[in-house]
Every structure is written in C-alpha cells, then in structure tokens.
Amino acid sequence: xxxxxxxxxxQRTHPLDPLDASEIRRVxxxxxxxxxxxxxxxxxxxxxxxxxxxxxxxxxGDGGPAPDRxxxxxxxxxxxxxxxxxxxSLEDDTVTSWQEVPGVQPPVMMExxxxxxxxxxxxxxxxAAMRQRGVEDFSLCMIDxxxxxxxxxxxxxxxxxxxxxxxxxxxxxxxxxYARPVEGLVVFVDLYRMAVTAVEDHGVVPLPGHSxxxxxxxIREPGNAPSFPGGSRTDVRPLDIAQPDGPxxxxxxxxxxxxxWDLRIGFTPREGLVLxxxxxxxxxxxxPVIYRASLSExxxxxxxxxxxxxxxxxxxxxxxxxxxxxxxxxxxxxCLGEIRYLDGVVNDNDGGAIVIPxxxxxxxxxxxxxxxxxxxRTGYTEVRRMRRMVISSIVTVGNYEYAYxxxxxxxxxxxxxxxxxxxxxxxxxxxxxxxxxxxxVAPGVYGPHHQHFFNVRLDMxxxxxANRVYEVEPxxxxxxxxxxxxxxxxxxxxLLRSEQEARRRADPVAGRYWKIVNAGSRNAxxxxxxxxxxxxxxxAPLYHPGSPVARRAGFTAYHLWVTAYEPGExxxxxxxxxxxxxxxxxxxxxxxxxxxVDTDLVVWFTFGTTHVxxxxxxxxxxxxPVGFKLVPSGFFAGNPALxxxxxxxxxxxx
Ligand SMILES: [Cu+2]
Numbered sequence: 001x002x003x004x005x006x007x008x009x010x011q012r013t014h015p016l017d018p019l020d021a022s023e024i025r026r027v028x029x030x031x032x033x034x035x036x037x038x039x040x041x042x043x044x045x046x047x048x049x050x051x052x053x054x055x056x057x058x059x060x061g062d063g064g065p066a067p068d069r070x071x072x073x074x075x076x077x078x079x080x081x082x083x084x085x086x087x088x089s090l091e092d093d094t095v096t097s098w099q100e101v102p103g104v105q106p107p108v109m110m111e112x113x114x115x116x117x118x119x120x121x122x123x124x125x126x127x128a129a130m131r132q133r134g135v136e137d138f139s140l141c142m143i144d145x146x147x148x149x150x151x152x153x154x155x156x157x158x159x160x161x162x163x164x165x166x167x168x169x170x171x172x173x174x175x176x177x178y179a180r181p182v183e184g185l186v187v188f189v190d191l192y193r194m195a196v197t198a199v200e201d202h203g204v205v206p207l208p209g210h211s212x213x214x215x216x217x218x219i220r221e222p223g224n225a226p227s228f229p230g231g232s233r234t235d236v237r238p239l240d241i242a243q244p245d246g247p248x249x250x251x252x253x254x255x256x257x258x259x260x261w262d263l264r265i266g267f268t269p270r271e272g273l274v275l276x277x278x279x280x281x282x283x284x285x286x287x288p289v290i291y292r293a294s295l296s297e298x299x300x301x302x303x304x305x306x307x308x309x310x311x312x313x314x315x316x317x318x319x320x321x322x323x324x325x326x327x328x329x330x331x332x333x334x335c336l337g338e339i340r341y342l343d344g345v346v347n348d349n350d351g352g353a354i355v356i357p358x359x360x361x362x363x364x365x366x367x368x369x370x371x372x373x374x375x376x377r378t379g380y381t382e383v384r385r386m387r388r389m390v391i392s393s394i395v396t397v398g399n400y401e402y403a404y405x406x407x408x409x410x411x412x413x414x415x416x417x418x419x420x421x422x423x424x425x426x427x428x429x430x431x432x433x434x435x436x437x438x439x440x441v442a443p444g445v446y447g448p449h450h451q452h453f454f455n456v457r458l459d460m461x462x463x464x465x466a467n468r469v470y471e472v473e474p475x476x477x478x479x480x481x482x483x484x485x486x487x488x489x490x491x492x493x494x495l496l497r498s499e500q501e502a503r504r505r506a507d508p509v510a511g512r513y514w515k516i517v518n519a520g521s522r523n524a525x526x527x528x529x530x531x532x533x534x535x536x537x538x539x540a541p542l543y544h545p546g547s548p549v550a551r552r553a554g555f556t557a558y559h560l561w562v563t564a565y566e567p568g569e570x571x572x573x574x575x576x577x578x579x580x581x582x583x584x585x586x587x588x589x590x591x592x593x594x595x596x597v598d599t600d601l602v603v604w605f606t607f608g609t610t611h612v613x614x615x616x617x618x619x620x621x622x623x624x625p626v627g628f629k630l631v632p633s634g635f636f637a638g639n640p641a642l643x644x645x646x647x648x649x650x651x652x653x654x
Contacts, residue, residue, distance in 0.1 A: 015052045015060065015067050016276045017254050018267045021345050021353035027071040027088045028351025034086070034095035038077055042084075045074040045106040046321065047347035048268045050087055054291065054465075054567065054600075057277075070096070076106050078192060081161075083576070104576035105161055107270075107319050108147060111349045112163065112191050116145040120165050120187050125199040129185050130167070132204055140170040142177040144398050147319040148188065149311055149552060150579050161191040162579065164311055168426075171211050176423065176619055178399050179212035179445065183308055183428035202307045205428045208444035212619035225442045225619070241337035247364050249389060251340050256362065258389040260640075261408045262286060265360060265391065269346040270571075271295055272323040273360055273393045273404055280412060282636070288461040289414065289531060289630075295322065295404060296457040296604065297572035297585070299553040303542055304437035304448035308427060312450070313549055316397045318577035321346075325395040326359045334394060335361040344393070361392045370410060370641045384644040386410060399423040403623070411641040414531075417627035418454055420609065424617050425450070439613040447613030451542060453556045454626070455572035455586075458603040459565065462635070463521035463529050465600040469496045469562050471504055472532070474511045497597055499590040502562035506538030514560055515633055519598055524637035532633040535559060537607045537626035551582035555606055563589045565600035572604060 019027070024047050032039040051057075052067035060066065069090040076083055083106050087097035120126050120143045130138065148162035167182040184202035189195070210225045211218070219228045249258035254265045260281040266274035271294045278290040295317065302312040316322060326344050329335060344359030370386035389408040394401060401422035407415040424447040429435060431444070438448040460467050475492040477483045493515070496502035506512060517530040538559045543549040545557070555561065555572035563569060566589070571577075574584025586604060609626045616622065632640065 013069065014253065014255065014264065015057055015069065016264050016266055017049070018345060019047065019049050019071055021355055023069075023071065023090055024345065024347050024353040025351070026090065026093050027073055028347070030088045030093045030095055031073055031075065031086055031351065034098065038080070041077050041079050042351075043076045043078060043109060043111070043349045044347050044351040045076050045083075045109055045349070046269045047071060047073045047351065048270070049266070051292075051567070054565070058465075074106055076109070078161075081192060101576070105579040106576060107321055107578050108145065108163065109349045110324060113145050113320070115194065116163050116165055116189050116191075117143045119189060119194060120167075120196060123187070123196040123199065126167075126185075126187055126196065129199060129201045130169075130182070132201075133169075133182060133207055135169055135207070140173070140177075141182075142168045142170065143187070144168070145189070146312060146398075147314050147578060149313040149548070150581055160193075160197075162197075163189045163191060165189060166308060169207060171209075176212045176214065178423045178426050179210065179442065179619065180207045181308075181426040181428045181445065182207070183306075186308060186311070200307065205430050206444065208428055208442065210442060212442055212445075214620045243338040243364070247338045247340065248387075249340075249362065249364065251342075251362060254342065256389075256391070258364070258408065259387075259410055261389060263408075265342060265362075267323060267342070267344045267346075267359065268294075269323040270317060270321040272326050272344070272395060273391070273406070275391065275406055278408075278414065280635075282640075287463055287635075289635075290458055291461040291465070292457070292459040293406070293414075293416075294457050294570070295418075295454060296570065297453075297455045297553075297555065297577075298322070298402070299453040299556060299573075300400075300450060301453075301541075301543055301549050301553070302425070302448050302450040304427070304435075304450075306427065306437070306448075309437075309448050312425065312448075313552055314397075315553065315573055315577045316402075318571060318573045320397065322395045322397070322402070325397055326356050327394045327396060328356055329358045329361045329392075329394065335363050335390075335392065337363050337365070339363045359393055361390070363390050364388070365390055367407075367409065370644050371639065382646070383650060384641065385647050386641070386644075388415075396422070399425050405627075409641075410644055411639065412632035412635060414630040415627060416456055416629075417625050418452075419623040419625045420452060420611075421621050421623045423620055424611075424613055439615065441613060441615050441618035445618075447617060449542075449610075449612055451539060451608060451610050452626070453539070453541075453553065453606060453608040455555050455604055455606045456628075457570065457572070458533075458605065458630070460516045460531075460601060460603050462516050462531055463518040465565070466518060466520060466598045467601050468517050468519060468597045468599075469502060469601065469603065470494060470515045470517060471496060471560075472513050472515055473507075495597065496562060498593050498595055499561075499563055500593045502560065502596055503558040503590060504560040505540075506535045506559040508535060508538060514603075516603060523634050525634075527634040527637075529635045530633045531630050531635055533560070533603065533605060534629045534631055535605070535607060536628060537609060539608050539610050542610065548582070552577070552580075554582055554587035555585055555604070557587075559606045561586050561590055561604040561606075562596055563602050563604065564592075564594035564596060565602050569602070572606070 050070040050072040056067035148164040183205035264276040341358040342360040344356040372383040
C-alpha cells in the first residue's frame with residue numbers, strides 16, 4: 001500500500017503543534033506565489049500557527065475530525081510601506097486570506113535590528129560625536145537598536161519606521177560593553193530609507209574608565225569592579241541530581257504528561273513558550289484548567305527624564321517578539337538534572353526557518369515538603385515531599401535576560417515566574433555628581449530607575465469553558481450583636497459581571513484575590529469548583545496616568561482584566577504596538593464591556609517589579625523572581641497531594 005507523505009505528516013501533527021521548519025518554508029512559498037509581482041519585496045515579520053477554532057480542538061477529544069492546519073503570516077512590503085496579514089492553508093499550500101492592515105507598524109525585524117548597527121557606525125555625525133568622546137576605534141562600539149516610542153512629534157506610523165539606537169563602548173574586545181555608556185547621544189534611524197535621520201548630542205559626559213567583567217578569570221583583576229582576587233569560590237562541592245530510572249514525565253512530540261498533569265507545549269515567534277490544554281487527571285476524568293497560557297506583553301519604562309533615558313519605554317514582546325530572542329539552553333547550566341528539551345522554530349525575514357535548538361527545557365524538581373503532621377502525643381509522623389514539573393525558556397533582550405518558568409505541582413497548583421537577570425541598562429555621570437533618578441553602581445556609571453511589567457493571558461477552562469470570576473476580599477465585620485468581641489470577618493465575594501467591572505487592582509495587604517469559578521460543576525462537598533489567582537508581585541505604575549507613557553501600555557493601569565473569549569485577542573497591547581500611540585489591546589477589548597458570567601472567558605494578569613537599582617545588580621544582576629500562582633480552591637474536595645507516596649528514605653512515614 002502506498003503511503004502518501006502528507007498523510008503521514010498529518011498523523012504525527014497535533015492541531016496545536018507549532019509550525020515546523022518545513023511548514024514555515026511552505027508558507028513562504030505559498031505567500032510568494034500569491035504575491036506575484038511584489039513577491040520579491042515582501043519581508044516576513046512573523047510566520048506562526050493559526051490555531052484552529054477552539055470548538056474543533058475540544059471536539060477532537062471526543063473523536064472529532066482533525067481541523068485543517070493553517071498558518072498566519074505577517075508581511076511587510078517596505079517599498080509600499082504596507083503591512084499584510086495572510087492566512088495560508090497547509091492542507092493545499094494556498095493563500096486563503098490576504099488583508100492589508102492600514103496605519104500600523106509591525107515589530108522590529110531581526111534584519112533591521114542587525115542592519116541598524118552598521119548604518120550608525122558609518123554615519124559621520126555619530127562618528128564625530130564619538131571622536132569628541134575620545135573614541136577612535138568604532139569596532140568597540142555597541143549600538144543597541146532601542147524601539148522608538150511616538151512620544152515626540154513626527155514619529156507616528158504614517159511618518160516612517162524608526163529605531164532609536166543608543167551607544168555603549170567596550171574597553172577592549174570581549175569586555176562588558178554596558179560598563180561604558182555613551183551618555184547624551186541619541187540616534188534616530190528611518191528603517192524605510194535605511195538612513196540616520198537625526199543625531200542628538202546633549203553634551204559630552206566622560207566614558208567610565210573601569211571594566212566590569214564577570215568571567216571566572218576577569219573577576220580576579222584588580223581593575224575590575226567588583227574584584228575577587230582569589231577568583232571563584234573553592235568550597236562549592238558537587239550537588240548532583242540523580243534520577244536513575246529517568247524522569248517521571250513522558251513527552252510525545254509536544255504532548256507532556258507528568259503525574260496527573262496533561263498539557264501541550266507550543267512556541268510562537270512573538271510569545272515564545274505557550275502552554276495549551278493544561279488539564280489534571282482526577283480519578284477517571286481529565287479535568288481542564290487552562291485552555292491556553294502565554295506571556296502576552298512586557299513593558300519596561302524608565303523613570304529618568306534625561307534625554308538618553310526618557311524614551312526607553314520598550315514593549316519587548318510586541319515590539320521585537322520574545323520567541324525570536326530565545327536562547328539555546330545547555331544541560332548543567334541553564335537546567336540541572338534529567339532534562340528533556342524541545343526546539344523552538346521561528347521564521348527569518350526571508351521566510352526561511354530558524355531552529356533554536358533546546359529552546360524549551362523540561363525537568364522535575366524537588367520543591368521541599370508537600371505536607372507534614374506530627375502527633376505530638378504519640379510521635380506518629382507523616383511527611384511527604386513535593387515535586388514540581390518545570391517548563392522554561394530564557395530570552396535575551398539586548399542587555400537584559402528574562403527567564404520564564406511555568407511550574408506544575410502535585411497539589412494542583414500552577415505557578416508562573418519570571419526571573420530577571422542580565423545587565424542593567426546604564427547611564428554615565430559627570431564627575432562628582434549624584435543621579436537624581438538612579439543608583440551609582442560603579443565610578444561614573446549609574447542604573448536609572450525603571451519598572452518591569454509583565455502581562456500573562458490565561459484562557460481559563462475550569463472544568464469547561466463556562467466560567468465566572470469573583471473578587472474575594474477578607475472583610476472585617478463591624479461590632480454588633482453578631483460580633484460581640486469584634487473578631488469576626490468574612491471572605492466577601494463580588495461577582496465581576498462585565499469587562500468594565502472586571503478591571504481590578506491588586507491589594508495584597510488586604511488579602512484580595514480572584515476566583516475563577518465553574519458554577520455548573522460541583523465538588524463532593526457540593527461547592528462550585530474554582531481556581532484562585534493569587535498575586536505576589538503586583539506593582540503600581542509610577543508614570544503619570546495622563547502621560548503618553550501610560551497610554552502606550554494601558555494594560556498596566558489594572559492588575560486583573562477579564563475579557564470574553566475572542567480568538568484574535570491575544571496581546572495586552574494589541575496586534576501592533578510598535579510606534580503606536582497606545583490604547584490597543586486590553587483597553588480596547590474591555591471597552592466593549594461584554595458580559596462575563598458563565599461564559600468562555602480570558603483572565604489577564606499584570607505583575608512585575610519596580611527596579612530601584614542596587615550596587616549588587618552590577619556588573620551582572622542576581623536573578624529577581626516575580627510572578628503569581630493559580631491555586632485550586634474547591635476544585636478538589638480535599639488535599640489532592642494526599643496520595644504522594646511516602647519518601648523511601650524517610651523512616652517516619654508509611
Ligand atoms: Cu530592571
């Protein structure tokens with residue numbers, strides 16, 4: 001019997017699997033055939049899976065037919081300054097939709113990111129500014145292409161396509177370039193003309209003199225800041241993770257099963273790591289919790305009004321794409337233990353495929369104790385270990401690293417954590433001055449104050465798609481007949497009925513949290529099943545509420561947003577935040593004020609950190625973890641980790 005190759009592919013590919021390299025190339029070929037005369041002009045911004053309708057994916061679990069496989073391509077015709085969204089059927093390699101999107105700028109492309117550096121290096125005005133600062137060897141200069149927010153006139157999408165490179169200088173090849181920022185020099189590049197349109201020089205500030213390297217060798221050098229003349233510590237003995245029988249999870253393609261958890265792993269050029277259909281096996285039922293979980297945007301606004309810093313207002317995901325910037329991970333370094341990996345596959349700007357080997361790391365970790373009790377009268381003790389499944393990826397965005405971690409626990413908890421590390425963005429100071437909006441980290445170098453905001457989109461599916469959300473606030477009761485000694489309080493629940501009502505701020509001191517409830521599904525105690533969203537790291541924006549900064553990232557005005565499910569609503573700042581005035585994404589989605597009770601809904605959570613830089617953040621920053629937890633709250637009728645086996649080496653348990 002003849003086997004048709006495409007049929008074989010079809011059998012192996014789940015509808016939610018990300019595009020592989022051959023599919024990306026097929027999409028590009030189909031786009032070029034369709035584009036005809038303009039094919040050679042088209043640049044490929046993003047090529048990614050166009051996920052099938054949710055109903056079709058859910059029907060698959062009941063034996064429904066495999067939905068057609070489709071891809072979405074965001075294209076840019078630079079000559080005509082047009083952005084096009086195409087849909088390509090991977091069933092027959094044809095373009096099924098071709099739509100121009102007017103008035104937008106797609107994100108910065110890798111070729112632009114890389115091409116800008118050489119362009120600036122060759123510009124006589126920039127060269128003159130560098131010579132004024134005593135720099136003759138331009139090969140030591142690092143020209144980072146920061147995005148260009150439209151906070152100045154004439155920089156909207158209709159005026160051109162801009163980047164705003166900032167310059168640093170290495171003291172020698174291979175040195176930490178961010179140790180020597182070029183203060184006061186801002187360059188504007190028009191990517192359509194591939195030309196430097198303006199060079200702003202706000203005056204010479206001396207380049208800091210010291211190196212700030214962090215290799216095991218470099219930290220010995222007396223001139224390094226800080227310096228460790230003894231080199232690396234010698235008292236760190238081996239700590240090996242041994243799993244002689246292998247890990248407790250199985251990975252088939254992109255399908256991960258671990259303990260009672262079951263999910264699929266995806267990857268897109270914009271969002272990077274995506275989790276699909278996170279479900280928990282409870283007896284003989286596979287109970288859905290989240291249909292799709294993804295980082296939807298990041299925002300890093302700087303709080304320093306100096307000319308080099310006030311336009312640093314980056315939307316790292318929407319303006320660059322964090323999938324594109326994902327690292328290849330290495331065993332024993334990025335992840336420890338018995339590791340499995342998945343590659344990430346993204347497009348290049350010619351429509352080719354780039355495979356990022358080992359982009360996603362999967363492993364198990366011991367997470368301390370799961371639970372314990374000692375009967376103090378008899379000495380009878382039961383204790384269990386907790387284990388967690390870790391799904392992670394790390395991205396490099398210029399100077400900063402962001403490491404993203406999803407954790408699944410044996411007690412039904414889902415946790416998300418971003419570990420911030422890398423090198424802070426620096427500024428230089430004139431001699432004998434103190435920064436008003438930052439912290440000195442080395443002689444002549446300061447780290448400006450800034451904030452990091454993250455927004456995670458959680459397409460919830462607690463026991464099915466019909467969910468509702470309550471805000472819960474522990475509330476003291478006033479004194480009275482029902483509260484004679486004044487100790488009484490209740491957990492007051494407020495139903496969030498519509499999108500406008502569901503824009504909420506965190507109040508960790510008050511113990512406020514949110515509960516995603518399926519009112520139609522009851523646990524054995526008769527309670528409606530739920531998961532609660534618990535915030536540890538909610539921050540308030542420090543920019544003025546009426547400012548262009550606030551408008552750029554409207555999602556930061558609230559920590560919680562809930563919207564009615566709409567497949568195209570995936571990003572907290574909307575589809576095209578690059579050079580946009582703002583207002584897209586969550587503010588626009590929620591403006592429709594759709595009803596939210598017992599419907600298919602999406603929970604969006606904004607969290608982050610206010611970064612008042614410390615000297616200890618220099619020259620490379622110790623990780624700072626921020627995130628949130630989703631905790632079962634009546635989803636089970638008791639402790640779901642009761643059946644964790646007693647530890648073999650523990651004599652008290654069993
Ligand atoms: Cu920071």
